[in-house]
Amino acid sequence: MARVAVVTGGTRGIGEAISLALKEAGITVAANYAGNDEKAAAFTERTGIKAYKWDVGDFDACAAGVAQVEAELGPVDIVVNNAGITRDGTILKMTRDMWEDVIRINLGGCFNMAHAVFPGMRTRKWGRIVNIGSINGQAGQYGQVNYAAAKSGIHGFTKALAQEGARFGVTVNAIAPGYIDTDMVAAVPTDVLEKIVAKIPVGRLGQAHEIARAVAFLCAEEGGFVTGSTLSINGGQHMY
Numbered sequence: 001m002a003r004v005a006v007v008t009g010g011t012r013g014i015g016e017a018i019s020l021a022l023k024e025a026g027i028t029v030a031a032n033y034a035g036n037d038e039k040a041a042a043f044t045e046r047t048g049i050k051a052y053k054w055d056v057g058d059f060d061a062c063a064a065g066v067a068q069v070e071a072e073l074g075p076v077d078i079v080v081n082n083a084g085i086t087r088d089g090t091i092l093k094m095t096r097d098m099w100e101d102v103i104r105i106n107l108g109g110c111f112n113m114a115h116a117v118f119p120g121m122r123t124r125k126w127g128r129i130v131n132i133g134s135i136n137g138q139a140g141q142y143g144q145v146n147y148a149a150a151k152s153g154i155h156g157f158t159k160a161l162a163q164e165g166a167r168f169g170v171t172v173n174a175i176a177p178g179y180i181d182t183d184m185v186a187a188v189p190t191d192v193l194e195k196i197v198a199k200i201p202v203g204r205l206g207q208a209h210e211i212a213r214a215v216a217f218l219c220a221e222e223g224g225f226v227t228g229s230t231l232s233i234n235g236g237q238h239m240y
C-alpha cells in the first residue's frame, strides 16, 4: 500500500511543490492549509491532492486533523512540517502577539504534528518527519527575532526528536532554505529583496521545486540512514 504523507501548508509555495514531489514519488498526500480556501480549492483541482484545513498552532486541531486523514487515507507515515508565517519588525516594534503567533505556528506546529503522529510511526517502526527551518534560523536576520528564534528552535527540535526516533525507524531531519521565490518572499520590499539577491552567490532566488526535491529524498525508503541532519539549500548564501 502507498505511504501516506501530510504536508502542512501544502497548498501553495514551497508546500505545494513538496506535495507534488511526494505525489510523483507514489505517496498518497494530504495537504494541510490554514484558511485560504480559494487557493486550496484551486490546488486540489490542479493536482488531484485533497486539502485539509486546520491551524497547526492548535494542538487539538492537529490531533483531530491527523485522525481525519488517517480515517480517510490510512496511517500517516510521513509529516512535512512546512507551514509557517512571518510577522516582521524590530524588537522595539514587535508586539507580544507578533512574537507569540510566530512561535506558536512555526515552532509549536512542529511539536503538535509530531506529537500526533509519532506514536503510530513508532509502533509501525517506520516514519519520516521533515521540518522546514530557514537560513534566518541559522544566521539570524534583522527584524526577525520571532522568526529566527522559531526556526532555530526547529533545528534543535529536529536533533532531539531524531534521537528519540532512531531506534524505531523514524527519521527526523530539517531543511534550511535560503530565499525562495514564493508569496512569502514577494512580501519583502523590492529594494530589500534586491540587496538580498546581491548576497546570494548563485545570483538568484531559489525555486520551490529545489526544496521539494530534497524533501522527497529524505522521505524515501532509501533515506533511512539520514537522521538529525539539517540540509542547507540557499545558493551558497550561508555555509553552515
Ligand SMILES: NC(=O)c1ccc[n+]([C@@H]2O[C@H](COP(=O)([O-])OP(=O)(O)OC[C@H]3O[C@@H](n4cnc5c(N)ncnc54)[C@H](OP(=O)(O)O)[C@@H]3O)[C@@H](O)[C@H]2O)c1
Binding pocket: 008, 009, 010, 011, 012, 013, 014, 015, 032, 033, 034, 035, 036, 037, 039, 054, 055, 056, 057, 081, 082, 083, 084, 085, 105, 132, 133, 134, 135, 176, 177, 178, 179, 180, 181, 182, 183, 184, 185
Ligand atoms: N520562501 C522563502 O524564501 C522561505 C525561506 C526559508 C524558509 N521558508 C519556510 O518555508 C515554509 C513555506 O514557506 P512559503 O514561502 O512557501 O510560504 P507561503 O507561500 O506563505 O505559504 C504558507 C503556507 O502555510 C500555510 N499556513 C500558514 N499558517 C498556517 C497555520 N497556522 N496552519 C496551517 N497552515 C498554515 C498557508 O496556508 P493558507 O494558504 O491557508 O494561508 C500556506 O499554505 C515556511 O515554513 C517558511 O518559513 C521559506
